Amino acid sequence: MIPGSFSYHRPASVSDAVKLLASLGEDARPLAGGHSLVPMMKLRLAAPTHLVDLHGVAGLRGLRRDGNAIVIGAMTTQHELLASDEIAKALPILHETALLIADPQVRYRGTIGGNVANGDPGNDLPALMMVLGATYRLEGPSGARDVAAAEFYQGAYFTALEPGEILTSVTIPVPPSGHGYAYEKLKRKVGDYxxxxxxxxxxxxxxxxxxxxxxxxxxxxxxxxxAEASQVVIGTALDAAALKQAAAAAQAIMAPAADARGPVEYRKHVGGIMVMRALERAKSRLA
Incomplete structure (x- = not known):
């Protein structure tokens, strides 16, 4: 299908983007990689009358070390994350997870900001950002504020973003040296959620x-x-019993939707398996 008609805007700065979004109101949507928004527009599930393209905002790109943290601009692509030696060294789990997002064509265009900001429960980076204790910088008509990733997600496609605000950067504390890490993902095919x-x-x-x-x-x-699954394994050697207890505690908070990926009980079952596999592989990577 073809999207409905819209006006296109390409601001050159964060302040210009914020002013546009604030003045255009609910009829405007920011455009990052477009992998979520554009398909929804084609299906007429989203019909913004204004698109504010963020690709012209140079200040939203790139990453840097800031003390014991990595600051990543919202328009930094997943491909750029994978190409970064700093990410590979300081945040190897982010490198691992980015490699599992969709496929190379998507990763060349998809951005870290778009992945974490739109509240899609199927996106890979939000849960990882919560695990890493990341903070999101939000900028809007009232200025800038920082929101912890763990407090950002309020429902499917519903986040802490206020009208006119955009997510401009992600700050991630560097985990301690010698930590173990893993991202385990079960999907039906390459490119799938x-x-x-x-x-x-x-x-x-x-x-x-x-x-x-x-x-x-x-x-x-x-x-x-x-949290309870994490607490279960504290003080254990991650033996088989501890792994099973952690999986059961994680399954207790799961509430997946029944969809083409399987019924609820199946998805909870494999969710527990992913928890056990991730724990085992994280342990195997300890320096």
């Missing part, structure tokens, strides 16, 4: 888990932090 996926970052001391954070993708209307 996850049937179920789990992200894990952990540390161990004396053969026992000292810290652990577990995130879940596409197993609820929002990304999830599996």
């Amino acid at each position: 996850a049937t179920a996926a789990a992200a894990v970052v952990l540390t161990m001391a004396g053969g026992k888990v000292a810290s652990c954070t577990i995130g879940l993708t596409n197993l609820h209307e929002t990304p999830l932090l599996a």
Whole structure:
């Protein structure tokens, strides 16, 4: 199908983009990579009368080290994340996860900001951002504010973004050296959303888990932090019993939709398996 008619705007700065979105109101939508918005427009599920293209805003691109954190501009593409030595060294789980997003053609165009900002429960990066303790910089008519990724997602496609605001950058604390990490994703085919996926970052001391954070993708209307599942493995050697307990605790908070990827019980079952696999692989990577 063909989208409805719209006016096209290409601001040159963040302030110009914010002014446009504020003045145009609910009839305007920001355009990043377009992989979510454009298909919805073609299906007439979204019909903005104004598109504000962010590709001309140079300040939204690139990444840099800021002390013990990595700051990534919202318009930085997934391909650029994969090409970054800094990301590979400091945030290897982000490199691993970005490699599992869709396919190379999509990653050349898809942006980190678009992936985390639109509230799609099937996107891979939101749960990972929660696991990593990331913070989002939001800028709008009232100025700039920072919102923790864990507090950003409020429902399917419903986030903490206020009218006229855009997400301009993502700040991610660098995990401690020697940490274990893994992102396990089950999907039907290359390019598909996850049937179920789990992200894990952990540390161990004396053969026992000292810290652990577990995130879940596409197993609820929002990304999830599996806090109880994380707590279950603290102090264990991640033996078979601990893995099963963690999977059960994670499954207890899952509420996936029944869709073409499978019925609810199947998706919860494989969600538990993804948690166990991610924990095992994270442990195997400990330095």
